[in-house]
Amino acid sequence: MSYMEREGGGRGGGRGDAKKDDKEKGGRRGFFRRRRVCKFCVEKIDYINYKDVKLLAPFIPERGKIQPRRLSGVCALHQRALQTALKRARQIALVPYTTD
């Protein structure tokens, strides 16, 4: 558990305030604090289905790029699976490559 806390704090406070290793992580970046948990772990989603646009939509920012996991909090394992799912969804025009 202590390991988890250190990891969360280190990442959240990576923008210049590493000393501040308390619960206020990311406090510098505006008032909304992100929950640093992997959505797929929490909801126990084993298979990230590329046909499920509703599931994928939160990981596509306005520009259409794939959201990096430092922003979304997805764990490495699931980010990899998410990446392939998003790329497949792009091929069949469920998800945009770019938007402008």
Added chain:
Amino acid sequence: MSSVRQYELIYITPPESTEEALAELHQQVAAVVERFGGSFEKTENWGRRRLAYEIGGFREGVYVLEVINGPAPLMAELERRLRVFDIVMRHMVVRVDEELAAAERARVRRKSNMAERRVRRGLPPEPTDSERKRHAEEDDDSEMGMDHMFRGGGDR
């Protein structure tokens, strides 16, 4: 002897394509599947959908999903043919059997791990209904509460 695998085939046809045209296309696909000794797991017509980007001047398309069990040469032949049809704007074949099996294994493993942990704590292997209800209520708690809870779980 090539082994049987599961594939998902998705194709997109123009929005104005008729029922007959779609039926005929499905016939063509079915003919190939049959010739190679494959079988359909299911066929889904999603109907007209907005495309995320323009394909061949169309902003909408009719999506059809076919889940097919069959050997690899079957899908190779199917892809080759789909490229020829004008009515198919876009298609994609994905092999899914391994991924689904992996997901199933993960599910089973999690379940057995949970049962093991519960037994070690002297609880019945399956959560009782009342526990489930309580957990569902806890999920509605504030972010802080959840944060704490999931860290404790360490399921990452």
